[in-house]
Amino acid sequence: MVTAADVLDASDQARPTIDTIPLTVRVRRFNPEVSEDSWWDEWTVRCDPLERLVEVLHQIKWHHDGTLSFRRSCAHGVCGSDAMLINGRNQLACKVLAQDVAPRVTIEPIRGLSVLKDLIVDMEPFMDGYRSILPYLINDSGEPEKERRQSPEDRHRYDDTTKCILCAACTTSCPVFWGDEGYVGPAAIVNAHRFIFDSRDEAGRERMKILSEKTGVFRCRTTFNCTDACPRGIEVTKAIQEVKRAILFERF
Amino acid sequence: MTTTHTYDALVVGGGGGGLRAAIELSERCRTAVLSKLYPTRSHTGAAQGGVCAALGNVEEDSPEWHAFDTVKGGDYLVDQPAALLMTEEAVEAIYQLERWGLPFNRTPDGRIDQRRFGGHTRNHGEAPVKRACYAADRTGHMILQTLYQQCVKRDVRFFNEFYCLDLLRDDAGVTVGIIAFELATGELHVFRAKAVVFATGGYGRMFRVTSNAHALTGDGPALVWRRGIPLEDMEMFQFHxxxxxxxxxxxxxxxxxxxxxxxxxxxxxxxxxxxxxxxxxxxxxxxxxxxxxxxxxxxxxxxxxxxxxxxxxxxxxxxxxxxxxxxxxxxxxxxxxxxxxxxxxxxPTAHYAMGGIPTDTDGRVVVGADEDVVPGLYAVGECACVSVHGANRLGTNSLLDLVVFGRRAGDDAASFVHDTDLATPSEHPEQPTLELLDGILGRTTGDNAGEIREELQDNMFDLAFVVRSDESLAKMQQILMSLRERYERVAITDKGARYNTDLMETVELGYLLDCADALVAGALVRTESRGAHFREDHPLRDDANWLKHTLAYRERDGSIRIEYKPVKMGPYVPMERKY
Structure with a gap:
């Protein structure tokens, strides 16, 4: 009888050596327990060309320098923990492969939020912006016995903005957000859009009032950085424009 | 330095189960949610395909058919009354999510659309049925977002990036609170409460190939296990x-x-x-x-x-x-x-833990074959074992488990805290946690946690995965013993207080080792094949000897004691599982 072990042994023997590639990883470090100023560290590691950058960071953390600190969880682009400035662009480290950036990659924390340690930033101002736009369904017209009806077309109207994972890649790529702490930023507007254009919601006007204030949607200068940065492929700038138009024409 | 907080109820974990319990609790008592991640980053958000309920929107269906599929899918290790309850309550639970704004895909006439899923059938196995309610292939994301939105609406108090490191019980075994580590500062916090709900998720990270997030390290099960509570059916781990x-x-x-x-x-x-x-x-x-x-x-x-x-x-x-x-x-x-x-x-990829902390259908943690209730302690979701998944969970039933039993646990805990006085923790309840952390921080040289983790994951994948045997499991048990010895000597490089993820990952590795110990011990003694647990040396199901739940206890000397409790039967008589 062939056992599990035989199969695995055969498999191990058949395993070809993967051609690894060298990757030099340069990281902007910061830790106020060590120094008031940030500094750069650099490591060169060998990795599978298809290795995710977040796993390259793990390789460094687990085998070279345990003090390197970053957030991560799902490692496949759905939890939004590992947004970083990678070669000058906001991306999720788990959606960038080694071969995309080899032989050299520069990683910094996302901008516009205070750095707490290495690649970890203070998310609270970002979450404050999110909470400010009433990010929940409001409908006081009584609850049906079963589900509320919504046509596939009405459901499709706000589909794009339901994809947001609150990673902050859009908001921290926005030059207006960097310069103006009061601006709610693209992610908050995306989440407002998700409810403003949901046919079941009744508080669109209230959200539009919040977003028409000086910290709101008209701060946007339409630079499209946010759309480029979104790891979920949300057309962020388009969503912002739709909210602007809805406020101007009250068409929603 | 420690800070003490007092609440009526604490929820540990900010995924679907924790948030659903928190919604229920926060309307009725002072509640806080502790989460080691920002809640919207919990792994509920990675669930894709759907959540089943017999709405009958697309095809004829009934909760009873859903219950049958759940029991058969679980290879009859499911507690049948729990499965009947879950599938019955599923219908209202889905409508509730929709009314809270969940953007389900729709039928042409505007109702919640439904599609097919593995093991879900019409009339006891006749043909596949369209039962899974879904939002593209991001159903878990939508559930997590919707539940978090409802928590924001209710102004639920969150402690984000707080790791629970100990469960506090008094001498009579009554729940007193927990100890938590604030990642941002390295401070320990004492949280006193009358009720604690664990909703910490699974432990798939013990395997090399897994669909699970890095955060899924079995924190809740390991913590309660260290405090004398058994773990149920840990050998039942699903490989997707x-x-x-x-x-x-x-x-x-x-x-x-x-x-x-x-x-x-x-x-x-x-x-x-x-x-x-x-x-x-x-x-x-x-x-x-x-x-x-x-x-x-x-x-x-x-x-x-x-x-x-x-x-x-x-x-x-x-x-x-x-x-x-x-x-x-x-x-x-x-x-x-x-x-x-x-x-x-x-x-195949390590996907879901059917086993976990034993609970009743109100989420109350229960100990032993007689199911004695641990006062004030609850568990929901993947970290819990109700048991509605038995030896093999059907697709979509995990999301359903979260919303049905999250609600029930929250409801029961809210009633419990109304009728209960706040118990007092011992003096310096943080002492054991301090010793644990100081032990890791104090060593300047020692074993590397990263290497121990990789050896654990590689060996669990090779020896305790889809196919197991007496030989492979005994070998794994030996490896676990040596990994634990090395873990006791582990040293880390980050000695700081601020965001010490090096320290937290090392604590998590300890949790994973505990869960692996329990899994392998249960798998080794269960000399049959049932559901996800396949023994090539015992390839058949053996109802005469093994139609029972495993309870693994950690003894004070570190050894593991195995007990059993009967499966709660119901209308479905075990039969050969053919599809």
Missing amino acids: PTGLARLGVLLSEAARGEGGIVLNREGERFMERYAPTIKDLAPRDMVSRAIYQEIKEGRGGGPDGDWVYLDISHLDPTVIEEKLPDITEFARIYLKVEPLEEPVPIQ
């Missing part, structure tokens, strides 16, 4: 058949629900041989074993011959775009494969 090859990233069963098929290297749709009636929509344990068999008989593909393929290239591209967009993108990004044109390499 369609993980992206090498990576384990999940490709939803919805791909097969929409018509995708699994092929071997010869291009044969081999599930026709293993499950002639429902073919590729057989339950996950059966498909994973069939894949293993194909690989063993030399019909696997890839450089090591250990892949098979998921083919959706024959589906209408607009269906893929509308209903399976995320998993298509995963294949493109991570394997550079275009699913619209070619089959995607897959292999």
